Amino acid sequence: xxxxxxxxxxxxxxxxxxxxxxxxxxxxxxxxxxxxxxxxxxxxxxxxxxxxxxxxxxxxxxxxxxxxxxxxxxx
Amino acid sequence: xxxxxxxxxxxxxxxxxxxxxxxxxxxxxxxxxxxxxxxxxxxxxxxxxxxxxxxxxxxxxxxxxxxxxxxxxxxxxxxxxxxxxxxxxxxxxxxxxxxxxxxxxxxxxxxxxxxxxxxxxxxxxxxxxxxxxxxxxxxxxxxxxxxxxxxxxxxxxxxxxxxxxxxxxxxxxxxxxxxxxxxxxxxxxxxxxxxxxxxxxxxxxxxxxxxxxxxxxxxxxxxxxxxxxxxxxxxxxxxxxxxxxxxxxxxxxxxxxxxxxxxxxxxxxxxxxxxxxxxxxxxxxxxxxxxxxxxxxxxxxxxxxxxxxxxxxxxxxxxxxxxxxxxxxxxxxxxxxxxxxxxxxxxxxxxxxxxxxxxxxxxxxxxxxxxxxxxxxxxxxxxxxxxxxxxxxxxxxxxxxxxxxxxxxxxxxxxxxxxxxxxxxxxxxxxxxxxxxxxxxxxxxxxxxxxxxxxxxxxxxxxxxxxxxxx
Numbered sequence: 001x002x003x004x005x006x007x008x009x010x011x012x013x014x015x016x017x018x019x020x021x022x023x024x025x026x027x028x029x030x031x032x033x034x035x036x037x038x039x040x041x042x043x044x045x046x047x048x049x050x051x052x053x054x055x056x057x058x059x060x061x062x063x064x065x066x067x068x069x070x071x072x073x074x075x
Numbered sequence: 076x077x078x079x080x081x082x083x084x085x086x087x088x089x090x091x092x093x094x095x096x097x098x099x100x101x102x103x104x105x106x107x108x109x110x111x112x113x114x115x116x117x118x119x120x121x122x123x124x125x126x127x128x129x130x131x132x133x134x135x136x137x138x139x140x141x142x143x144x145x146x147x148x149x150x151x152x153x154x155x156x157x158x159x160x161x162x163x164x165x166x167x168x169x170x171x172x173x174x175x176x177x178x179x180x181x182x183x184x185x186x187x188x189x190x191x192x193x194x195x196x197x198x199x200x201x202x203x204x205x206x207x208x209x210x211x212x213x214x215x216x217x218x219x220x221x222x223x224x225x226x227x228x229x230x231x232x233x234x235x236x237x238x239x240x241x242x243x244x245x246x247x248x249x250x251x252x253x254x255x256x257x258x259x260x261x262x263x264x265x266x267x268x269x270x271x272x273x274x275x276x277x278x279x280x281x282x283x284x285x286x287x288x289x290x291x292x293x294x295x296x297x298x299x300x301x302x303x304x305x306x307x308x309x310x311x312x313x314x315x316x317x318x319x320x321x322x323x324x325x326x327x328x329x330x331x332x333x334x335x336x337x338x339x340x341x342x343x344x345x346x347x348x349x350x351x352x353x354x355x356x357x358x359x360x361x362x363x364x365x366x367x368x369x370x371x372x373x374x375x376x377x378x379x380x381x382x383x384x385x386x387x388x389x390x391x392x393x394x395x396x397x398x399x400x401x402x403x404x405x406x407x408x409x410x411x412x413x414x415x416x417x418x419x420x421x422x423x424x425x426x427x428x429x430x431x432x433x434x435x436x437x438x439x440x441x442x443x444x445x446x447x448x449x450x451x452x453x454x455x456x457x458x459x460x461x462x463x464x465x466x467x468x469x470x471x472x473x474x475x476x477x478x479x480x481x482x483x484x485x486x487x488x489x490x491x492x493x494x495x496x497x498x499x500x501x502x503x504x505x506x507x508x509x510x511x512x513x514x515x516x517x518x519x520x521x522x523x524x525x526x527x528x529x530x531x532x533x534x535x536x537x538x539x540x541x542x543x544x545x546x
Contacts, residue, residue, distance in 0.1 A: 020159075027155055027314070028318075033314070035303060044286030048301055048302050053154075056150070059159060059162050063162045066162065066165040067165050067349055070345065
């Protein structure tokens with residue numbers, strides 16, 4: 001039982017890391033930084049800014065998830 | 076404004092001295108107590124000392140001007156990359172802590188000597204940090220000294236403000252050691268966050284709120300609302316190099332890696348990392364308001380005119396006085412940690428008795444402070460770009476450090492030599508002796524890529540596992 005939860009946590013942690021790397025790639029791509037384009041805006045917020053803010057919040061959530069998973073990990 | 080400023084300054088200096096006195100009374104005077112605060116930091120203290128060390132005049136003065144000049148892409152440059160760094164602490168912080176020696180952490184340079192079994196690895200680690208941190212300390216001091224001189228033209232000259240800050244910093248840090256720095260970081264972190272929000276909220280209110288702010292900026296210069304910004308700075312290449320430089324700070328800058336190593340437990344480390352992530356968002360967001368305010372009200376103005384106007388001239392006397400104290404606190408809280416960490420890194424590389432080495436380390440801290448002071452009088456005024464150069468320079472140490480820390484067998488001796496060569500080439504690029512772009516790619520990306528490939532070539536994953544830490 002303990003082994004199964006350990007394997008599940010390791011998989012979840014791997015998923016966290018993959019999502020973080022994907023977030024980095026999206027941040028560097030034209031999806032986040034289309035040259036000279038500020039639309040579509042969100043509640044008046046320019047496109048690049050609201051996407052960057054969303055990606056930043058996503059990283060914060062991943063950090064919280066990662067800290068939960070890593071705290072329970074046995075070395 | 077003079078009376079509120081005088082009261083705030085006296086309270087601030089008194090608090091620093093009180094922390095120093097308390098730390099001296101409650102901490103052992105041996106090297107572990109003095110240089111590493113006993114190695115038992117709680118999540119609360121860890122959060123504020125990490126944040127105060129990380130967020131400096133670079134944040135308070137540099138980022139508003141960066142938003143004003145280059146636009147909203149500045150959030151990606153610092154806000155996003157800081158969160159990448161925080162996620163990296165969860166990912167790699169444990170690996171770093173697993174390499175803590177049983178006798179206690181003595182600095183990254185010492186760890187590198189142990190890992191590589193060569194003194195050169197330790198000296199490259201210290202040398203790289205020294206080469207790129209001293210200019211960073213210098214620009215902190217210079218930025219605030221110029222600002223204070225601009226606000227009080229009939230008061231002290233620039234060098235007078237700079238000397239005053241360095242003396243204050245040396246008195247409390249040399250007296251109370253790292254514990255005094257950590258206690259004062261709590262005060263300075265809270266001060267920084269409070270003041271930046273007071274001013275940020277005023278600027279946002281003046282612009283008519285969130286949506287009106289961007290509408291006003293669009294009327295002045297629509298290019299500020301997209302990347303690469305009006306001057307074309309925020310290209311994917313610039314962002315990638317910046318992400319790497321900033322995300323690697325916890326492993327390559329000794330004042331930050333020390334804080335990871337002296338956390339009480341892994342739980343404390345994780346809480347601290349999460350707290351720093353939240354702190355980063357909270358402290359960078361109001362700099363966006365200041366920058367957009369500047370883009371509307373100080374378009375085309377000199378940086379010093381924009382900063383003194385936004386932070387002081389356009390604020391009430393009490394907020395303006397607090398802003399000045401906050402600026403001094405931001406500069407001092409980062410500079411003292413950096414200088415102190417350089418001294419701590421030097422100690423285990425010296426010969427002689429424990430007492431002698433501690434004495435020399437303390438002397439070295441004063442010497443490093445003197446060097447930073449001298450450099451501050453001749454440095455350039457481009458805070459953010461100089462800081463970024465500092466981050467990129469120390470980031471070149473990362474491949475060597477990762478191989479040393481994560482490797483399961485002693486790494487080859489040529490890697491520290493290659494790292495030294497890369498550091499010297501980047502120094503040449505930073506000083507303008509070598510071109511900054513090679514075959515269409517930034518020099519720092521070439522150097523980082525080359526060192527990373529060299530690190531991979533050492534095949535660090537072979538061999539036996541590294542010892543495991545407490546947990």
